[in-house]
Amino acid sequence: MKIFVILVIFMSMTCKLALGASATDEKLRHYIKQFRFKAVEPMNDKNDQIYELGEKLFFDNRLSGNNNISCATCHHPDLASADALPLSIGEGAQGLGKERIVTDSLQIIPRNSPDLFNKGHEDITRLFWDGRVSFDPDTWEYETPEEALNGEAPQREDITSVLDGALSAQALFPLLSHEEMRGKKGDNPIADAKTNLEAWQLITEKILENNEYKTLFAKAFNHPEQYNIGHIGRALAEFIRYRFQVTQTPWDKYIRGDDTAMTESQKLGAIVFVERGRCILCHNGAHLTNESFQNIAAPQIGPGKDIFNNDEGRFLITGRAKDKYMFKVPPLRNVAKTAPYFHSGVYTTLEQVIEHYEKGVNALDDYDQMMINNLYRTNYVENLFVETNQYRLFRKKEGAHPAMQARAIRLNPDERSYLLEFLKFGLTEN
Incomplete structure (x- = not known):
């Protein structure tokens, strides 16, 4: 009798777990259809x-x-198709990746090298x-x-x-x-x-x-x-x-119909990505980018694009005031491999990126200017400039995305953990 009761309890627990997983799949597949997420399909016409x-x-x-x-x-292919530095170091310098060292401060490129x-x-x-x-x-x-x-x-x-x-x-x-x-x-x-x-x-x-x-x-x-x-x-x-084509991440396989391609945590992270994380506002479509330009109140470091070490982004191309401090929304395949993040390479982990979005525009005031300089002083020889001018910070906040101004992204520890699982593993091709 005792064995029978234990067996019934075990089967009940198993059914609940299976039901939970099925409910997660049902919800996630609804979002995939609703927001028209697509897998990136392999290109096969190479010359x-x-x-x-x-x-x-x-x-x-x-x-x-x-x-x-x-x-x-x-x-470099060994550096996730980038250089592993906040800001690239141009011609005349020595070394590769984190071993690259400037021989002249003019070699520092104003922006992060995109993957x-x-x-x-x-x-x-x-x-x-x-x-x-x-x-x-x-x-x-x-x-x-x-x-x-x-x-x-x-x-x-x-x-x-x-x-x-x-x-x-x-x-x-x-x-x-x-x-x-x-x-x-x-x-x-x-x-x-x-x-x-x-x-x-x-x-x-x-x-x-x-x-x-x-x-x-x-x-x-x-x-x-x-x-x-x-x-x-x-x-x-x-x-x-x-x-550098990436088409076989767990996310791509899941979208193609393989329910086992992602773990339960990764699936829950994808749901957080859509819901509480609000990532879907800009990171949607097949490549998880709408190719728009957004001001996300990213801290500014390095030489910038003018005499004040400022970088006004898209505005420098269009001349439209509304485009100040806007930068292109990047795709997210293999995002776990491509640190540092943002146009200025100011964050070295995805945990820091999520924290930035949770702080909203206040992240500009809270940015630890010694974090990058302590990590990369050997590469750049001297400390990189970090923007602290209150007027320029105010103007950047003023034009930031509404979700950043409202601090609309607030996650509990479980949601944060799930989102990281999705970003780090669900979107990575091994």
């Missing part, structure tokens, strides 16, 4: 010849003016933190810092006709940055070029001086008579697109 060329270019210092930095320096995961997907149409490169797949028009590439009838259609989306256009612009790859004026002919187009032409000629590259270009594009910077951008994009 092996263009990929091979792009891979070689990606790791080649010869793309830089002084032959001392490559795309991989700030976007490259799924950036080559056709759904991603805006790139850079300020969105200064975009592509309209309906009209096949580009918007970039170089007018000759823009609009319905671009002056350099010979370049844009080779490109195949936002990523291939974006890949062209780090080459033009004196701090990132080009070098200081007086250092080399590329740095001294008077226009972007002239600099691009010099880079193309420099690469094609190499016989191995001549062969790779001919194999990739099959018309060896006339190459331009567009072919370099196209090849880099092909490599990035397929090398």
Whole structure:
């Protein structure tokens, strides 16, 4: 009799657990349908010849003016396609990742190096933190810092006709940055070029001086008579697109129908993501980004974009006052691997990111300015600037997202733990 009672109790507990899991699945699948969450589907039309060329270019210092930095320096595969630093350290410095050290304070790049995961997907149409490169797949028009590439009838259609989306256009612009790859004026002919187009032409000629590259270009594009910077951008994009695509996270597998792909905690975290966390306001769609620009009251560190070390984000591109301090909402696949976070790289853990959102605009006042400097003083040699000017902090708060102003995100310890499980493991491809 005692054994029978124990068995009944055990079966009852098992049924309750199963019912709980089923209820969680039912609720989460309702949200997936309601908010049109989608899995990121694998891209399978890789051009092996263009990929091979792009891979070689990606790791080649010869793309830089002084032959001392490559795309991989700030976007290394071993560093989750970024550099593991709050702010990137540009050309002329030494080392890689957390071992990279400035030799000149001018080498510090104003913004965090974005990861490259799924950036080559056709759904991603805006790139850079300020969105200064975009592509309209309906009209096949580009918007970039170089007018000759823009609009319905671009002056350099010979370049844009080779490109195949936002990523291939974006890949062209780090080459033009004196701090990132080009070098200081007086250092080399590329740095001294008077226009972007002239600099691009010099880079193309420099690469094609190499016989191995001549062969790779001919194999990739099959018309060896006339190459331009567009072919370099196209090849880099092909490599990035397929090398860094992420399509097999537990979240993707769950959306495709596998109820066992995520743990119960991860599923509950996804529900917190939608409900109490309010992440869904900006992080939605297949890539968990709506590609909008938002002011989330992110602390400002480093050289910034003006003489006051300030960085007004999207405003610097559009000139619209409402865009001040707005930055592009990033996708979230593999987010656990891509610290530090935000445009200024001010947080090193997802726990800190969640705490920032819970504090709302008050996070600006509470930011521990020694946290970053204690961790990265070796890299930057001296302390990074941290914005404490009350007027600029007030203006940033004034334009912040309503949820940040209202401190609308408040989680209990269980909700916080579940959300972290979803972000750290549910969205990570192993």
